[in-house]
Amino acid sequence: MKPPLISSRMRALHPQRGASLLFALLTLVAMLLATLALVRSVDTSTTLLGNIGFKQDATVATDQAARVAIEWLSANKASLNTSVEASGYYANTKEFADDGTTAAGQVDVTGGQLAAASKRLVDWDSDKCKAATDNTFADCVIKTASAGTINGNSARYVIFRLCNKPGDLGTDSSIHCAKPMSAAGTSASKRGELNYSDYARFASAAGPYYRIVVRVSGARNTASFAETIVHF
Numbered sequence: 632m633k634p635p636l637i638s639s640r641m642r643a644l645h646p647q648r649g650a651s652l653l654f655a656l657l658t659l660v661a662m663l664l665a666t667l668a669l670v671r672s673v674d675t676s677t678t679l680l681g682n683i684g685f686k687q688d689a690t691v692a693t694d695q696a697a698r699v700a701i702e703w704l705s706a707n708k709a710s711l712n713t714s715v716e717a718s719g720y721y722a723n724t725k726e727f728a729d730d731g732t733t734a735a736g737q738v739d740v741t742g743g744q745l746a747a748a749s750k751r752l753v754d755w756d757s758d759k760c761k762a763a764t765d766n767t768f769a770d771c772v773i774k775t776a777s778a779g780t781i782n783g784n785s786a787r788y789v790i791f792r793l794c795n796k797p798g799d800l801g802t803d804s805s806i807h808c809a810k811p812m813s814a815a816g817t818s819a820s821k822r823g824e825l826n827y828s829d830y831a832r833f834a835s836a837a838g839p840y841y842r843i844v845v846r847v848s849g850a851r852n853t854a855s856f857a858e859t860i861v862h863f
Contacts, residue, residue, distance in 0.1 A: 689849040693855055695778070695781050696847060714797055723794050737750050740753050750769060751772070843858065
C-alpha cells in the first residue's frame with residue numbers, strides 16, 4: 632500500500648514555522664524596548680515634577696527671607712549711611728567706587744545675567760565664587776548675610792542702598808539716590824484734577840530705595856532668586 636501523497640502546498644508550509652518564531656521574537660523585543668522607553672519617560676516626568684516642587688518651595692521661602700532683611704533694615708535705620716558688609720548691607724549700589732564717580736562694574740546677582748568679563752558677582756556661598764560655572768568676571772567680593780533655614784532651605788540675602796556712594800544724604804550733596812515719589816503735600820488732593828498749570832502733584836520723599844536680593848537654596852541644587860525694593 633502506497634503512502635499518502637503530500638501536496639506541494641503542504642511542503643511549502645514547513646519552512647515558514649521558523650520564520651513565525653523569528654517574527655514573534657522580534658515583536659517581543661519591540662515590546663520590551665517600548666516598555667523600557669515608557670519606564671524612562673515616567674522616571675523623567677517624576678524627576679521633573681519633583682524639581683518643580685522643590686523650585687516652588689524655594690521660591691515661597693524667598694518671601695520670609697526678604698522679611699528678615701527688611702527687619703534688619705528697620706532695626707538699623709540710624710546707621711544705614713555706611714556699609715555693613717558682615718550683615719550683607721551696602722550703602723551704595725556697588726557699581727561705583729565709594730567716591731561715587733569711578734565705575735566699578737555691573738553687579739550680576741545671579742551670575743547668569745551678564746556676559747561681560749567686568750561684571751561683579753555676589754559671593755553667595757562664601758567661597759569667592761569658586762563654584763561659579765562662568766569664570767569670566769571681575770571679582771566676587773560682595774558678601775551676603777544668612778536669613779536662616781526656612782522649610783529646610785538655606786536662605787541668604789544682600790541689601791543695596793540705591794545711591795551712587797555711601798554717606799549722609801543730608802550733608803553730602805554729591806550723593807544721588809533713587810527715591811520714591813510721595814503724595815505728601817498741598818497738591819496731593821488734586822491728583823484727579825486736569826490742571827496743567829499745577830504740575831507739582833508729587834514731592835520727592837527723603838528716604839532712598841533699598842534693593843534686597845534673596846537667594847534660597849533647596850534640595851537637588853535648587854536655587855531661587857527674588858528681588859524686593861523697599862523704602863522708609
